Amino acid sequence: MPPLIEVRNLRHVYHPGGAPPVVALDGVSLTIDRGELVAIVGGNGSGKSTLAKHFNALLLPTEGEVRVDGLDTRDRSALWEIRRRVGMVFQNPDNQLVATVVEEDVAFGPENLGLPPEEIAARVEEALRIVEMAEYRHHQPHLLSGGQKQRVAIAGVLAMRPQCLVLDEATTMLDPQGQREVLDTITRLNRDGVTVVHITHVMEEAARCHRVIVLADGRVALDGPPAEVFARVEDLAALRLVPPPVAALADRLRRDGLPLPAGLLDADQLADALARLEADRTAKRWP
Amino acid sequence: MALIECADLTHVYLKGTPLETVALRGVSLSIEAGELVALIGPTGSGKSTLVQHFNALLRPTEGTVRVAGVDLSDPRADLRAVRRQVGLVFQYPEHQLFEETVADDVAYGPRNLGLSDDEVRRRVREALRMVGLDVERVGPRSPFSLSGGEMRRVAIAGVLAMGPQVLALDEPTAGLDPLGKEEILEQIRRLHADHGLTVIFISHNMDEVARMARRVVVLSRGQVVMDGPVREVFRHAGRLSQVGLGVPSLVDLMQRLRRRGLPVREDVLTVDEAHAAIREALGWSSSAT
Numbered sequence: 001m002p003p004l005i006e007v008r009n010l011r012h013v014y015h016p017g018g019a020p021p022v023v024a025l026d027g028v029s030l031t032i033d034r035g036e037l038v039a040i041v042g043g044n045g046s047g048k049s050t051l052a053k054h055f056n057a058l059l060l061p062t063e064g065e066v067r068v069d070g071l072d073t074r075d076r077s078a079l080w081e082i083r084r085r086v087g088m089v090f091q092n093p094d095n096q097l098v099a100t101v102v103e104e105d106v107a108f109g110p111e112n113l114g115l116p117p118e119e120i121a122a123r124v125e126e127a128l129r130i131v132e133m134a135e136y137r138h139h140q141p142h143l144l145s146g147g148q149k150q151r152v153a154i155a156g157v158l159a160m161r162p163q164c165l166v167l168d169e170a171t172t173m174l175d176p177q178g179q180r181e182v183l184d185t186i187t188r189l190n191r192d193g194v195t196v197v198h199i200t201h202v203m204e205e206a207a208r209c210h211r212v213i214v215l216a217d218g219r220v221a222l223d224g225p226p227a228e229v230f231a232r233v234e235d236l237a238a239l240r241l242v243p244p245p246v247a248a249l250a251d252r253l254r255r256d257g258l259p260l261p262a263g264l265l266d267a268d269q270l271a272d273a274l275a276r277l278e279a280d281r282t283a284k285r286w287p
Numbered sequence: 288m289a290l291i292e293c294a295d296l297t298h299v300y301l302k303g304t305p306l307e308t309v310a311l312r313g314v315s316l317s318i319e320a321g322e323l324v325a326l327i328g329p330t331g332s333g334k335s336t337l338v339q340h341f342n343a344l345l346r347p348t349e350g351t352v353r354v355a356g357v358d359l360s361d362p363r364a365d366l367r368a369v370r371r372q373v374g375l376v377f378q379y380p381e382h383q384l385f386e387e388t389v390a391d392d393v394a395y396g397p398r399n400l401g402l403s404d405d406e407v408r409r410r411v412r413e414a415l416r417m418v419g420l421d422v423e424r425v426g427p428r429s430p431f432s433l434s435g436g437e438m439r440r441v442a443i444a445g446v447l448a449m450g451p452q453v454l455a456l457d458e459p460t461a462g463l464d465p466l467g468k469e470e471i472l473e474q475i476r477r478l479h480a481d482h483g484l485t486v487i488f489i490s491h492n493m494d495e496v497a498r499m500a501r502r503v504v505v506l507s508r509g510q511v512v513m514d515g516p517v518r519e520v521f522r523h524a525g526r527l528s529q530v531g532l533g534v535p536s537l538v539d540l541m542q543r544l545r546r547r548g549l550p551v552r553e554d555v556l557t558v559d560e561a562h563a564a565i566r567e568a569l570g571w572s573s574s575a576t
Contacts, residue, residue: 043464044435091462146330172462175330175491177531201464204536242465245494246536249558253565267536271543278549278569 002070004164004195005032005055005086009064012050012218024050026218027064032197034163037190039206039226040199042215043240048199051215052168055197056086069163084113087157091169093149097141102133102152105141109160120159127155130192131185147178151185164195171200183208203230203244207265214239227263246270288356289317290453290485291341291373295350298336298509302348310336312509313350320452323479324487325496325517328506329531334489335378337506338455341487342366342373354453371400374451378458380442381435389415389433389441390426396449414448415441417482418474436467440474447478454478456488460495472499497521497535497556505530518554537561544568 012025025047032038042048053059054066057073069085071078090096099105103124110120128134131151136144141152150170157165167186171179183205190196198209206212212229214222216239222229230236233243233251243251250264250273258277264270298311311333318324326334339345340352343359343366352359354369377383386392393411402410412422418440425433430441439459446454459475460468472495478484490496496503496517503520505513507530513520521527524534524542533539540561541553551568555561 044467046464169462175328175531176493176533177329179491201462201468203465237466240464240466242469244536245558245561246540249537249540249561249565252558252562256566267540267543271540271547274544274565274569275547275549281569 001034002067003031004034004036004069005197006067007031007051007054007064008066010051010054010061010066011063012047012054012059013062014050024218025054028215028218028220029064030213030220030223032164032195034195035190035193037187037196037210038198039209039212040197040215041201041203041206041212041241042221046215046240047218048215049168050218052088052166052197052199055164055166056088057082058088084160085162086164086166087160087162089150089153089157089165089167089170091172093146093153093173094142096153096156097149100140101137102139102141102144103128103137105152106155106159109156113160123159123161124155127158128152130158130189131155145178146174147181150174150178150182154182154185154189158189158194162194164197165189166197166199168199169201170198171202171205179205203241203247204266207244207247214241216240225263226265230265231262289353290320290322290355291318291487292316292353293337293340293350294353296337296340296347296352297349298333298340298345299348300336310509311340314506314509314511316504316511316514318453318485318487320485321483322485322487322502323500324502324504325500326487326489326504326506327491327493327496327532331508332506332530333509334506335457336509338375338457338487338489341453341455342370342375344375371449372451373453373455374446374449376443376446376454376456376459378461380446381430381438384430384438384442384445387429388427389420389430390422392430392441393444393448396445400449410448410450411444414444417447417478418444419470419477420444434467436463436470439463439467439471443471443474451484453485453487456486458489458491460490460492468495475499493521493533493535494537497537505532507531517556521556522554 007028007030010025010028014022014024040048057079060074066073068082071082097105098108106124106127107120110123128137131154133151171182186196200206207226212226221239230243230247236243246267247265250260250270254260260273264273293314293316296311296314300308300310328334357364384392390411393414394407397407397410415422420440430438459471479486500517503517521534521538537555541551544551551564555564
């Protein structure tokens with residue numbers, strides 16, 4: 001079976017009217033396998049959103065190629081097959097909802113697939129249940145909170161039964177509660193087998209994914225498990241990223257000489273590590 | 288006399304229609320000159336509605352708003368003067384940039400005040416300097432050729448060029464990359480510390496609130512539910528979580544350490560403070576280094 005997403009030597013050049021061309025992606029190669037939970041991070045202008053739009057053929061390569069489940073995104077006849085496999089959720093929840101009732105909004109995609117009504121109803125039901133919005137099925141989307149709107153947007157994509165969900169800064173405009181809701185939803189989806197690509201500026205969110213790809217100047221600068229990527233504190237600053245406060249604190253304590261493991265990213269991990277050290281110390285195993 | 292004073296402020300959108308929404312209910316709040324206040328609350332809690340009353344962009348349905356003693360509902364109130372006094376920076380303010388050059392964009396406000404060309408030029412230079420940008424370098428450029436963080440600073444400069452005493456910013460760091468956030472926060476800190484501006488900012492990021500603000504006002508469902516010094520507010524993790532908010536990640540860390548039996552203090556705001564608190568509580572003095 002081919003990889004779910006395969007990007008080879010991808011270059012993307014924008015040609016804004018009159019202005020000089022902008023090289024947004026400059027030789028990106030990467031593979032995303034089925035079942036992965038991947039964060040893509042990078043500074044403004046690093047090429048994150050451009051890359052994401054290649055994952056379901058919203059953009060086509062200037063050079064190089066992108067294959068989704070083996071299908072070349074430049075092959076126009078494969079367009080619908082590609083978009084059924086990879087669904088996108090964007091930043092602004094208000095720009096993505098098209099209907100005046102939640103369940104109609106979620107039904108929009110499957111209706112366009114020309115599915116029979118019972119099948120559509122079943123998919124809507126299932127998608128709303130997965131994002132825990134079933135009780136809001138008859139509500140008006142514009143009266144929901146930001147986090148609820150994004151969950152409805154996710155349900156609309158899920159109703160297409162995609163293999164992969166790409167979220168392009170889908171938590172950026174949400175409050176902390178909304179951010180938690182979306183993050184919990186995608187983590188759960190991933191456990192159930194959906195491949196998730198989460199583009200974010202929030203390092204703590206990236207830390208919850210299994211793999212972090214850092215883009216800089218249209219190239220892949222770092223790619224690895226979060227503990228490995230965030231352990232490279234000096235590299236991050238040069239890539240316009242800032243480690244989360246907890247990671248910065250862990251780094252500082254480590255430089256003090258505390259034998260803390262590398263790659264501690266959230267409060268829970270650091271608290272655990274410190275409590276273990278303290279227990280060791282009181283047991284006189286450490287000065 | 289407080290610089291900004293809201294008394295029993297209620298705001299109802301679309302009153303008398305089926306879509307009637309009460310955005311603020313009975314908000315009373317005083318902000319003194321020179322304060323640096325964070326306004327936090329979940330989406331829909333009324334934060335943006337509240338700050339838009341500070342310069343009479345929105346009018347109270349009930350209650351009063353006074354700026355430097357002037358009741359904004361008074362028909363004799365000079366609202367143009369109030370809008371110069373209180374500068375409002377909206378969410379994603381760079382979407383409102385429109386001129387061909389940075390200098391023209393920042394000059395737009397002062398020109399409308401009917402100031403002389405020399406004075407306009409002086410204000411543009413000064414406003415750009417206040418956000419850490421050099422008029423010689425960026426002035427002639429198209430605002431759209433700048434980075435996201437720079438564009439936002441240009442938009443803030445456009446408000447500063449009006450010479451406000453108060454700057455109210457609605458989610459000034461939203462959507463910027465981590466370094467862009469740092470740059471904006473640093474500029475805001477300087478505007479407060481070096482230029483004496485009274486600053487009110489809305490944020491969803493508790494880490495940046497902890498680092499920036501002296502005072503935190505918490506809104507929930509259109510009401511002020513907490514208002515106090517930043518350390519005091521973040522002591523109440525339970526109440527914050529009830530209204531859908533959290534505590535800064537370092538406070539969260541300290542609370543977790545305490546639950547694991549380590550006697551650290553909880554009210555830390557910065558990495559430096561957390562570092563000192565851990566070393567102090569655990570007796571890791573210089574011997575550990």
